[in-house]
Amino acid sequence: MLETYTDFMIFEVKDNGEHSKLDISEEGFCQNNGNNVLQSLKALIIVKEELRRIYLWKGNSSSVRRKFIASRVASELQRELMNSSSFHRCKIVSVDQGDEPKEFLTTFGFQKVPIVIGNDVPIIHHTANIEEPLQSESKHVQNRQVKYKENKELSNHTKNIPSYENLKKTQKTHEILEKVLRTKPPDNYTRKNILVGNNILYGEVIKKADVFNNRFEEKGWEVISSFPIEIVEIEESRLHIHINKELGKIEAIEILEKTHTYENLIEEQNNVEFEKWTVKQLKQFCRENNLKILSSYRKADLIRLVVNFTSLQK
Secondary structure, three states: OOOOOOOEEEEEEOOOOOEEEOOOOHHHHHHHHHOOOOOOOOEEEEEEHHHOEEEEEEOOOOOHHHHHHHHHHHHHHHHHHHOOOOOOOOEEEEEEOOEOOHHHHHHHOOOOOOOEEOOOEEOOOOOOOOOOOOOOHHHHHHHHHHHHHHHHHHHHHHHHOOOHHHHHHHHHHHHHHHHHHOOOOOOOEEEEEEEEOOOEEEEEEEEEEEEOOEEEEEEEEEEOOOOOOOOOOOOOEEEEEEEEOOOOEEEEEEEEEEOOOHHHHHHHOOOOOHHHOOHHHHHHHHHHOOOOOOOOOOHHHHHHHHHHHHHHHO
16 A cells, blocks of 8 residues: 555545545644644544544545545554554554544644534634623623633543553553563463553463454464452462663563473472462362362362372372
């Protein structure tokens, strides 16, 4: 699709499937609240690689066909950018004119984009700011109360909009996470959790989907936002501390969990007593060797079961 990739790009999509890159900078795009480009008849694809976003802009008056084609072009562009070594995977975010996400407005410093008829006639309802000469004092008081309420609502709305700095921090957090994931854990260890910065904890998740009777699984890492307990005890784990030497600070801490297969458990049993194993390790050993575990079994029962089994293997 492209010969040259840049961090900021805008493409206009036509009904016939053609799409072309607009010759405009990000600064030019942000001028005049974006009205020079964001028009009702258009469907646009806006790439902001710095934030790993592909915004799919859909004008209020653009045809259904154009919106559909724009969605397909955005997916093709996403794949092409992923194949470029200098680009990350960009998330596609749908943006409907008049109902723009806060993230989109904040990124480019926009207010709500007005609906535009044709090329340049915005539909904006203005309220006259001319006081009638004979307006009563009670009317003045009512107007001031309404104005105060509007200003208060606007202030509360602004507080809820994430700042550009927060978006940059989120982007930096993702970069550190990917940097950590590119390192290989030691042998016989797997990643359990990753702590990035001061208080952002990631855990591995597995997403499953059925597509045309085929089962697909995709592993990924997501932020853990809720905790069932206040204090966590870490057993049989190892910590890896990732340090940014240039900045002289800790970027992330990995919590690594030791994997116990049948082979390495047998190898270690001469040096480690079974009594020192955790219940989780004992149960894992039993499952891997098809040993039946009764619901009434306590740790002592599990140890006896494992000891009996291993003695028969010698």
